[in-house]
Amino acid sequence: MTRTALGLAGAAAVLFAAPAAAHHAFAMFDQSKVRYVSGTVKQFEFVNPHAWLHVAIVNDKGDTVTWSFEGGSPSQLVSLGWSQDHPRVGEMIEVGFRPMKDGSRGGQLMSVKFPSGQKVCSNRGCGDGTGEIVPGAYRPQE
Amino acid sequence: MRILAFVVFALLLAAGPASAWEEYKYLDQGVAIQFPAKPQAMKSTYDSVYAKGLAAMIYSAEDDHVVYKLTVVDLTARADMGANFLNEAANRLQREGEVLFTDFPRVYQDARSVFGVSLVVDRTDGSRVRSSLYHHKGRLYIADAIVLPARGDNDMTTPSRYDQTIRFPPDGRFD
Numbered sequence: 001m002t003r004t005a006l007g008l009a010g011a012a013a014v015l016f017a018a019p020a021a022a023h024h025a026f027a028m029f030d031q032s033k034v035r036y037v038s039g040t041v042k043q044f045e046f047v048n049p050h051a052w053l054h055v056a057i058v059n060d061k062g063d064t065v066t067w068s069f070e071g072g073s074p075s076q077l078v079s080l081g082w083s084q085d086h087p088r089v090g091e092m093i094e095v096g097f098r099p100m101k102d103g104s105r106g107g108q109l110m111s112v113k114f115p116s117g118q119k120v121c122s123n124r125g126c127g128d129g130t131g132e133i134v135p136g137a138y139r140p141q142e
Numbered sequence: 143m144r145i146l147a148f149v150v151f152a153l154l155l156a157a158g159p160a161s162a163w164e165e166y167k168y169l170d171q172g173v174a175i176q177f178p179a180k181p182q183a184m185k186s187t188y189d190s191v192y193a194k195g196l197a198a199m200i201y202s203a204e205d206d207h208v209v210y211k212l213t214v215v216d217l218t219a220r221a222d223m224g225a226n227f228l229n230e231a232a233n234r235l236q237r238e239g240e241v242l243f244t245d246f247p248r249v250y251q252d253a254r255s256v257f258g259v260s261l262v263v264d265r266t267d268g269s270r271v272r273s274s275l276y277h278h279k280g281r282l283y284i285a286d287a288i289v290l291p292a293r294g295d296n297d298m299t300t301p302s303r304y305d306q307t308i309r310f311p312p313d314g315r316f317d
Contacts, residue, residue, distance in 0.1 A: 025248040027245065028245055028260075049307075065295075066298070067299070068303070100299065101243065102272075103297065105297050105299055
């Protein structure tokens with residue numbers, strides 16, 4: 001059991017070894033605003049160095065298109081209530097995000113609100129002045 | 143001890159399955175970047191107004207009508223001209239079509255920072271390229287994500303994901 005536990009601990013250490021601070025700048029996102037869109041979770045990649053949430057959203061033309069949102073690392077998000085299946089594929093959610101400056105469909109993932117009313121926020125807060133800043137994850141110059 | 147094993151196992155599950163995106167490390171080129179599919183490696187040459195036939199490596203993969211390509215140009219013979227090579231490459235790119243967006247990305251932080259330039263260009267052939275260029279330790283790195291006309295969706299976010307995954311080993315080796 002001891003060997004098994006140590007082996008699993010080692011593997012976990014590798015998985016969660018992503019740097020606590022972002023490895024790249026977040027200047028490509030418009031930090032002056034937070035937008036909200038609603039849709040269905042298509043895929044949630046709970047991976048290093050950054051999690052990615054893909055959401056199917058019906059646009060104003062009635063077409064379903066995929067939006068993609070970049071979050072923190074799993075090691076940062078897990079302490080804030082996120083997990084591999086939370087949000088889950090197929091769930092209807094509302095996403096709060098800082099939009100891409102280049103106009104593409106996506107942005108910096110700030111929050112997810114579930115139909116139950118539960119809300120999980122990013123490691124940089126919810127974007128509306130609330131939420132927790134995970135230590136080591138936020139640098140003002142970003 | 144059983145509790146510890148359970149907690150660790152739960153953390154492993156929480157990390158989830160690996161994405162189709164996978165990081166490829168090119169230690170000999172001083173760079174790592176993620177691709178959505180296994181890239182092909184090809185020796186090439188790079189022409190500049192400053193020098194012809196510079197040794198280069200190209201790593202590329204295509205996924206769902208988007209081409210992801212990393213070009214690494216060896217500038218060791220002209221290390222003093224690095225900024226000019228980078229700006230020349232950006233200048234060429236902006237001439238390929240309409241420039242939609244320009245950014246100056248940063249990899250790492252503080253004294254380890256490596257700064258570059260990104261452009262998003264709608265080319266005359268209907269493709270859209272998002273290109274990020276860096277000059278670092280005697281090499282020019284050009285990370286292109288090209289949305290082909292067949293994809294029919296130039297506003298997809300995936301191209302920006304590609305160039306955001308690039309990293310350079312600050313101390314000469316990867317973590």
